[in-house]
Amino acid sequence: MPSLLRRVKSKMFIFAHRKTLTLLDGEYGSVFKGRSLDFDELRAYVPGDEVRDIDWKATARHGSPLVKRYVAVRRHxxxxxxxxxxxxxxxxxxxxxxxxxxxxxxxxxxxxxxxxxxxxxxxxxxxxxxxxxxxxxxxxxxxxxxxxxxxxxxxxxxxxxxxxxxxxxxxxxxxxxxxxxxxxxxxxxxxxxxxxxxxxxxxxxxxxxxxxxxxxxxxxxxxxxxxxxxxxxxxxxxxxxxxxxxxxxxxxxxxxxxxxxxxxxxxxxxxxxxxxxxxxxxxxxxxxxxxxxxxxxxxxxx
Incomplete structure (x- = not known):
């Protein structure tokens, strides 16, 4: 019997180009935002980022807003x-x-x-x-x-x-x-x-x-x-x-x-x-x- 998961993945990649898959990843990751997360890196602020994630000291040194990125530290x-x-x-x-x-x-x-x-x-x-x-x-x-x-x-x-x-x-x-x-x-x-x-x-x-x-x-x-x-x-x-x-x-x-x-x-x-x-x-x-x-x-x- 053909793989059902392969069928699903084929539909995803035919329909969803790389940018869309990245957006899906981002929305999925946001479900767990704020729980069991650890600091990963700094990146430039973009509209939609949480204000609480702005690193104000790094922002002052850099001259433009920077936000902290986090990664999950445990499996959900x-x-x-x-x-x-x-x-x-x-x-x-x-x-x-x-x-x-x-x-x-x-x-x-x-x-x-x-x-x-x-x-x-x-x-x-x-x-x-x-x-x-x-x-x-x-x-x-x-x-x-x-x-x-x-x-x-x-x-x-x-x-x-x-x-x-x-x-x-x-x-x-x-x-x-x-x-x-x-x-x-x-x-x-x-x-x-x-x-x-x-x-x-x-x-x-x-x-x-x-x-x-x-x-x-x-x-x-x-x-x-x-x-x-x-x-x-x-x-x-x-x-x-x-x-x-x-x-x-x-x-x-x-x-x-x-x-x-x-x-x-x-x-x-x-x-x-x-x-x-x-x-x-x-x-x-x-x-x-x-x-x-x-x-x-x-x-x-x-």
Whole structure:
């Protein structure tokens, strides 16, 4: 079987030129900014650098602003939390299987972590069970994680129930983690919100939503979560389609409101072509939120 990681890397390097990959590296590194870092070197100040990192004595000697650069002094642990219930076996907005987009997103994030020397683990499952593969280093391990996501997601599998995986993380996983949740287009229910709020106090949490296919495209459509169907005669009706679009907008706003209230960065991907941009936007949102939180708490401004 062809390597899934090789497929992911090929897409990254075809789409993302050297500058973009550097930007991705920078945004990923900023997730851990301020924790377990050690001084590395001085460099010229550029807009967006943190004011607190300016070395004022060196700046006075040099005549222009210089900032301190830091490097991580220990390895971090990244946990990919992926829904592998049957909801993720359905089509995404791009027409691709959602699990293929989940594999690509997990691969990009895992590859960035590997480039930074961090360990990557996987927590996935459905309503039936949760499965945990502890964080480890190396591309062989990352390939195993991607294959696990790909092979465990099928249309005849158990229903999705991401709250079960979040509950597993809360009960059994210790130590600070960067948790990246990859799931389909759902509005977190009350239980899920409660679990996320508790996990948020222990870990860094990011959320990537894989967009659902449009069920009102004018053709017979099936909702894989419950098997319900939308006949073509109904899907093609102008009033039905308008009502569907209104309901979709309301769901979208409800989901955004939940993540805004939880202070969790969320981004969306409609297809594999969106994955690199979506990961970059997600990491950038997380960095921006972290900076805003520090200012709100009376810390420093970024």
């Amino acid at each position: 642990s990244v946990l990919l939390v992926v829904d592998t219930g049957r909801g993720m076996a359905a089509d995404a907005a791009s027409g691709e299987p959602k699990k293929a987009i989940a594999v690509d997103a997990a691969g990009v994030l895992g590859y960035l972590a590997a480039r930074h020397g961090d360990d990557v683990g996987l927590l996935h499952g459905s309503a039936a069970a949760s499965y945990y593969l502890p964080p480890r280093s190396g591309e062989d391990h990352l390939e195993r994680l991607l294959r696990e996501v790909d092979s465990r997601t099928s249309l005849d599998g158990p229903a999705s129930a991401l709250a079960e995986q979040l509950d597993y993380a809360l009960r059994y996983l210790k130590g600070r983690l960067l948790m990246v949740v990859i799931a389909d287009e759902v509005v977190p229910d009350e239980r899920t919100v409660g679990l996320l709020r508790r996990l948020r106090s222990r870990h860094e949490i990011l959320w990537l939503t894989v967009r659902d296919a449009d069920l009102a495209t004018g053709q017979t459509s099936t909702e894989v979560r419950d098997g319900s169907m939308l006949p073509s005669a109904v899907a093609g009706n102008h009033r039905v389609r308008k009502a569907y679009e209104v309901a979709q907008r309301r769901r979208e706003e409800a989901r955004r409101t939940v993540f805004r209230q939880l202070d969790i960065a969320e981004e969306q991907a409609a297809g594999s072509a969106d994955v690199v941009q979506s990961v970059f936007a997600l990491l950038e949102k997380h960095r921006s939120r972290a900076g805003t939180t520090r200012v709100a708490k009376g810390g420093y401004r970024v």
